Amino acid sequence: MKAPKPRILAVDVCGTLYDTNTTAGLVIFHHARRGHRWRHAILTALSRRKGILRTGLVVIAKLTGFDAHRALVLASLRGESLTSVQASATRYVTDHLPRHAILATHARVDQMRAAGWKPVLVSNAIAPVIEEIARQLDLPCIASQPRVRAGRLTGRLSHDLTGQKRKAVEVYLNTSLDKVHFAVITDNKSDQDLVAVAKPAVLVAPGTPRKWMRDWDADILCH
Numbered sequence: 464m465k466a467p468k469p470r471i472l473a474v475d476v477c478g479t480l481y482d483t484n485t486t487a488g489l490v491i492f493h494h495a496r497r498g499h500r501w502r503h504a505i506l507t508a509l510s511r512r513k514g515i516l517r518t519g520l521v522v523i524a525k526l527t528g529f530d531a532h533r534a535l536v537l538a539s540l541r542g543e544s545l546t547s548v549q550a551s552a553t554r555y556v557t558d559h560l561p562r563h564a565i566l567a568t569h570a571r572v573d574q575m576r577a578a579g580w581k582p583v584l585v586s587n588a589i590a591p592v593i594e595e596i597a598r599q600l601d602l603p604c605i606a607s608q609p610r611v612r613a614g615r616l617t618g619r620l621s622h623d624l625t626g627q628k629r630k631a632v633e634v635y636l637n638t639s640l641d642k643v644h645f646a647v648i649t650d651n652k653s654d655q656d657l658v659a660v661a662k663p664a665v666l667v668a669p670g671t672p673r674k675w676m677r678d679w680d681a682d683i684l685c686h
Contacts, residue, residue: 468644470579473632473657474572474602475649476586476593479667482686483563484510489592490536492559493543493551502539509535530625537589537609541618545591545611552595560596567686568648568667580646585632587625587653605631629656648684655679 477485487510494503509532540548572582584604586593597604605628610621624631633639640660647654647661650668652675658664664681666672672683 468642469636470581470644471632471636471640471646472572472575472580472582473585473628473645473647473649473661474582475647475651475654475667476584476596477588478650478669479648480565480568480572480584480596481560481563482565482669483560484588485560485586485592485596486533486588487536488559488563489548489552489555489589490539492555493548494539496551496554497543497547506536506539537620538618540609540616543616544614545609545616546614548609548616549591549595552591556592556595556599565667565686567684571648571665571684575646583632583635585624585628585657587623587628587651589620603635605635626653626656628654629660632657 474480477483487506491503491506491510494506576582582602584593584597584600584602584606586604586606588606589609590604590606591609593604593606605624607620607624608622610617610619629640636643640657645657645661646663646665647657648665648667649657650666652673655675658666658679658681661681664679665684666676666679666681667684667686668676669686671685676683
């Protein structure tokens, strides 16, 4: 008798479990904790959702495909020790992130987990913050990896999950998604490689669904 197929649930983090950019949130918190006043002030200004600078960076990203905001956030970590950033991640996730939780998504994950699905956090955000979130939620995770040399961050990534999540999940599972029961919860248009093979797919939207979400046979979870 064949063993039943595993039921794998890929769960995005930023904009899905938490209504915030966890990479930027962690890095800004880290610079505040370490007393880096200029880096903290600059990144805070660049990260304000309705600020002119943030709007300009969003426009650049849409026109060129280059996420300048993310690149600047990561670059600000150049020379920081990995252990120090990990310590900041523990405090950030414990003390600051809960206020940004999207409760409807957390409830849906808990519901599916109780029904036999195995959640895995799959995020474009950097590993120090995602690994800490996963530890506190008692879940496995896959995340973008910062480049580290001699214990210090270089300000760049060694592995970026953006647009590569299906491949990353298949490497993690050591099998094709076609060979498991697969579901996804995400707010990212860039996760369409996962949405295309997910049954069910749950798309998370603040307020009203985004236009691209209506192209999929998916459950739309508005918050």
